[in-house]
Amino acid sequence: MRLSRYYAPTLKETPAEAEVVSHKLLLRAGMIRKLTAGIYTYLPLGLKALNNVANIVREEMDRAGALEILMPAVQPADLWKESGRWEFYGRELLRFVDRHDRESCLGPTHEEVVTDLVRHEIRSYRQLPVNLYQIQMKFRDEIRPRFGLMRGREFVMKDAYSFDKDDAGADASYWAMYKAYARIFERLGLKFRAVSADSGAIGGSFSHEFMVLAATGEDTIASCPACDYGANLEKAEAVCPPPGQLAPCPAAETVATPGKHTVEEVAAFLGVDAKKIVKTLLYVADGKPVAALVRGDRALNEVKLKNLIDAKDLRLASPEEVVAATKAPVGFAGPVGLAGITLYADQELALENGWIVGANTADAHLRQVDLSRDAKVASFTDLREVAPGDPCPKCGAALAFTKGIEVGHVFKLGLKYSKALNATFLDEAGKEQFMIMGCYGIGVSRIVAACIEQNNDEAGIVFPPPIAPFEVALINLGPKDEAAVAKADELYDALNKAGVETLLDDRDERPGVKFKDADLMGFPIQLTLGGKGLARGIVETKDRRTGEKGELPLEGFLEAFMAWRENVRQGWGLE
RNA sequence: CGGGAUGUGGCUCAGUCUGGCUAGAGCGCUGCGUUCGGGACGCAGAAGUCGGAGGUUCGAAUCCUCUCAUCCCGACCA
Numbered sequence: 001m002r003l004s005r006y007y008a009p010t011l012k013e014t015p016a017e018a019e020v021v022s023h024k025l026l027l028r029a030g031m032i033r034k035l036t037a038g039i040y041t042y043l044p045l046g047l048k049a050l051n052n053v054a055n056i057v058r059e060e061m062d063r064a065g066a067l068e069i070l071m072p073a074v075q076p077a078d079l080w081k082e083s084g085r086w087e088f089y090g091r092e093l094l095r096f097v098d099r100h101d102r103e104s105c106l107g108p109t110h111e112e113v114v115t116d117l118v119r120h121e122i123r124s125y126r127q128l129p130v131n132l133y134q135i136q137m138k139f140r141d142e143i144r145p146r147f148g149l150m151r152g153r154e155f156v157m158k159d160a161y162s163f164d165k166d167d168a169g170a171d172a173s174y175w176a177m178y179k180a181y182a183r184i185f186e187r188l189g190l191k192f193r194a195v196s197a198d199s200g201a202i203g204g205s206f207s208h209e210f211m212v213l214a215a216t217g218e219d220t221i222a223s224c225p226a227c228d229y230g231a232n233l234e235k236a237e238a239v240c241p242p243p244g245q246l247a248p249c250p251a252a253e254t255v256a257t258p259g260k261h262t263v264e265e266v267a268a269f270l271g272v273d274a275k276k277i278v279k280t281l282l283y284v285a286d287g288k289p290v291a292a293l294v295r296g297d298r299a300l301n302e303v304k305l306k307n308l309i310d311a312k313d314l315r316l317a318s319p320e321e322v323v324a325a326t327k328a329p330v331g332f333a334g335p336v337g338l339a340g341i342t343l344y345a346d347q348e349l350a351l352e353n354g355w356i357v358g359a360n361t362a363d364a365h366l367r368q369v370d371l372s373r374d375a376k377v378a379s380f381t382d383l384r385e386v387a388p389g390d391p392c393p394k395c396g397a398a399l400a401f402t403k404g405i406e407v408g409h410v411f412k413l414g415l416k417y418s419k420a421l422n423a424t425f426l427d428e429a430g431k432e433q434f435m436i437m438g439c440y441g442i443g444v445s446r447i448v449a450a451c452i453e454q455n456n457d458e459a460g461i462v463f464p465p466p467i468a469p470f471e472v473a474l475i476n477l478g479p480k481d482e483a484a485v486a487k488a489d490e491l492y493d494a495l496n497k498a499g500v501e502t503l504l505d506d507r508d509e510r511p512g513v514k515f516k517d518a519d520l521m522g523f524p525i526q527l528t529l530g531g532k533g534l535a536r537g538i539v540e541t542k543d544r545r546t547g548e549k550g551e552l553p554l555e556g557f558l559e560a561f562m563a564w565r566e567n568v569r570q571g572w573g574l575e
Numbered sequence: 576c577g578g579g580a581u582g583u584g585g586c587u588c589a590g591u592c593u594g595g596c597u598a599g600a601g602c603g604c605u606g607c608g609u610u611c612g613g614g615a616c617g618c619a620g621a622a623g624u625c626g627g628a629g630g631u632u633c634g635a636a637u638c639c640u641c642u643c644a645u646c647c648c649g650a651c652c653a
Contacts, residue, residue: 443653512613
């Protein structure tokens with residue numbers, strides 16, 4: 001492709017709307033343009049990058065035995081009512097009525113549609129397993145779309161669904177997808193990590209997330225440097241010794257703590273460690289107040305609490321609600337005498353006695369509290385957030401934290417949808433059984449953004465070769481010099497014939513402009529053809545990732561180029 | 576949805592607090608000339624209902640009310 005006839009409007013300045021680096025660079029490099037909040041047009045360069053990702057995903061899905069289909073974006077409400085998600089999916093499901101007043105929605109995911117498809121066709125265990133996938137535009141009416149392609153309302157997703165006749169088969173399908181995903185991210189040239197994860201609203205028994213590592217990632221990954229344990233912080237288990245016999249403690253007593261609301265203030269005022277204090281957090285779960293107790297120096301993991309009590313909606317109580325529940329201002333809530341509110345304690349709180357807790361009275365705390373004696377705790381379970389340095393649940397080594405961007409998620413769904421939608425088959429014994437499902441998503445458009453979050457510098461994007469819209473930018477510094485033009489055309493043709501996608505910058509621009517644009521757009525390889533080099537019979541080279549410059553002879557160029565290109569690819573960790 | 580902020584040529588912003596002449600700058604764009612190895616320079620030009628509606632005022636980009644949009648922080652998620 002010739003840049004002079006391409007549509008890649010680059011921007012010198014960053015549009016005010018962009019905050020994160022991938023969004024800024026995608027706009028600046030002329031890859032995307034916003035239509036409205038969370039909805040973007042892919043320009044030629046952006047689309048090429050997107051398609052490069054999609055094609056690798058497709059190849060690996062095919063290799064893993066999945067079959068590509070294409071399902072509709074518009075879906076009837078009836079199906080969603082049948083699965084129960086019409087009520088429960090929430091306002092992210094974009095609903096509308098058509099001219100016949102039929103309720104419909106734009107698909108945010110396709111469990112209902114595939115399950116409906118399969119239940120009509122598959123009758124026998126002989127037809128199983130089957131794994132169907134698609135690469136398609138999803139719509140989720142996000143409360144707050146943000147960060148450009150990172151969280152759009154419309155986004156390209158690869159979603160696959162497996163149906164198996166038994167649990168062993170379902171596990172095999174799951175791990176086949178897991179392996180395919182690992183291959184995909186390796187082939188894309190991205191640094192990633194697979195971690196065990198919470199299965200969230202989609203439901204199911206277990207799941208893994210694939211995270212692209214990037215300092216700007218929204219998710220925190222707790223991973224073990226010694227073994228292969230890795231988990232999303234939401235899911236990471238806290239290790240806790242089993243509770244022993246607790247020494248009895250004297251009767252609880254009230255102590256004045258005037259104006260001391262926070263754990264830190266109370267600890268400092270009483271001259272004790274925050275570890276001796278119990279934090280009482282009031283939440284509203286599906287409209288009902290609940291209290292969660294964690295040690296003063298710990299953070300509550302809301303996902304764990306939500307899963308424990310199986311709540312659909314969980315939020316921190318407002319100050320007014322706290323006052324209503326505890327009869328005391330915020331900061332003095334405690335587990336003792338909290339009438340009508342279920343208490344859930346972190347497992348660590350069963351290990352010791354003599355806690356300091358809020359007194360449910362302004363400016364007062366209780367000490368010498370025995371939680372089993374003085375309060376009615378419903379359960380002691382893992383509720384806290386893991387912290388860096390905590391022991392690995394598998395091997396005990398100190399966990400380290402890194403930031404990542406979730407780009408893929410594999411779920412073992414089990415019977416959730418097959419039961420809801422009655423997807424059954426006859427087994428060997430002629431007995432009707434529910435199919436066992438798995439679902440597997442990859443955020444194709446998000447990968448493009450995540451890839452840029454991971455690979456960029458001051459000058460712009462640094463695309464890994466497999467994702468780059470063009471692998472090579474061929475810069476002709478002398479677009480008016482016939483000899484240079486002829487040579488540029490010759491190299492351009494040779495590269496394209498050799499299967500190396502090349503963008504020829506044949507614009508009548510000053511050299512600086514061309515260099516800046518090539519850097520910004522992030523092509524892995526830059527070749528510069530200028531008067532100086534031409535006279536000496538060489539082309540200049542630049543590896544965008546390392547910034548390293550070199551030369552290649554014009555005589556026997558292609559061969560020398562292909563060899564050097566191999567080095568560049570190896571630098572990316574590609575085969 | 577709760578909290579915070581912003582809307583002024585295509586882009587980045589100044590001007591708004593303290594109302595007042597023809598609304599400015601840089602980038603970009605068009606033409607001409609000089610340039611030409613890391614976002615050139617000169618000259619000439621095109622381009623703005625100051626997000627929208629209503630109000631206050633002799634007079635509104637500026638003050639008031641409403642509204643729309645966008646961005647950031649939270650809950651959700653590929």
